[in-house]
Amino acid sequence: MTKHLTFFILILTLLTACGGGSGIIKINTSPRDAKIFIDGELVGNSPSNIGQTFAIKLDEGTYTIKVTKPLNNIYTYSKEKTVFIKEGTIQTVSLEMEKIETAIGKRLRIKEEVEKQKALEKKALEDEIYARAEINRKRREKEKAEQEILEKKLKAQQREKAEKLRLIAEQELLAKGVELVEARYELLASGAIVSDRVSGLQWMRCSLGQEYRNGGCHGKAKSFTWDGLININSNFNEYDDWRVPTIEELRTLIYCHSGKPDFFNETGRSCSSYKDSIASVFVNTPNRGKFLSSSETKSSESAYVLFLAGGDIGKPLKGYTGYVRLVRGVLNKD
Known part of the structure; x- marks a missing residue:
């Protein structure tokens, strides 16, 4: 009860001080503890504790509010919103930040994508080379098998021819009275x-x-x-x-x-x-x-x-x- 009363008195005080054409804007961020920029100028951080809010008095007019919170070298949280501040009003702006790449993160991502693309192209080339090698290997095996069949056929024909010639020569020699040893x-x-x-x-x-x-x-x-x-x-x-x-x-x-x-x-x-x-x-x-x-x-x-x-x-x-x-x-x- 004491916290709410204190907050109400603070708002009432700000409203009382709002004269001269100004209004109050309360800013909440998710995640918390984010840097708050209004029209490019750092004005503070959003509270890190639940139940607290950041409030600031601004003259009536249109403002660009940007909040950021670094996550690491690769990503940061950020959100930007344009609001109009009306004289004598209190408005609340809740900004749900989005995770976006940093410049370093973008360079690393592009580098990784390039490396992945090169790896894919290399693998595609290797697959193509392997496929061609397989085609050539199978062609050579087929040619070798066909050659072996042909050579076997030729050798069989040569043996058959040699045997026929041997038999003819043997018969001729026997007719002449020449005796062969071991038939040749x-x-x-x-x-x-x-x-x-x-x-x-x-x-x-x-x-x-x-x-x-x-x-x-x-x-x-x-x-x-x-x-x-x-x-x-x-x-x-x-x-x-x-x-x-x-x-x-x-x-x-x-x-x-x-x-x-x-x-x-x-x-x-x-x-x-x-x-x-x-x-x-x-x-x-x-x-x-x-x-x-x-x-x-x-x-x-x-x-x-x-x-x-x-x-x-x-x-x-x-x-x-x-x-x-x-x-x-x-x-x-x-």
């Missing part, structure tokens, strides 16, 4: 040279270091390093074009036998459980070690070899030693 090899130079009717190559029947006589290879096969191959004599049995075979040519010698069934194996993989890995026409071949080839690997420090134990292909360093079987002619790839 013809013995020349009294058995010292083996002619492969399928590959078109001619091989020395014995490894270098051995001597062919009386149907067998006698003596011990000589071991060479890859660098030592350049000194090998190319003259043998009236031919001077003998050479170290390539790995492709060596593959034609791989023959997995003593198993069921026996078969020629040019895949480069091991003969597995088969006892030997080279055709029996090549008598007295060492059953351990490897045959050297003239084919280097992608690394200049190693070269391809044919392992005699299992018939698989390896690529040891060139310093390793191995046996050599010379060849002449051109490999038939049909």
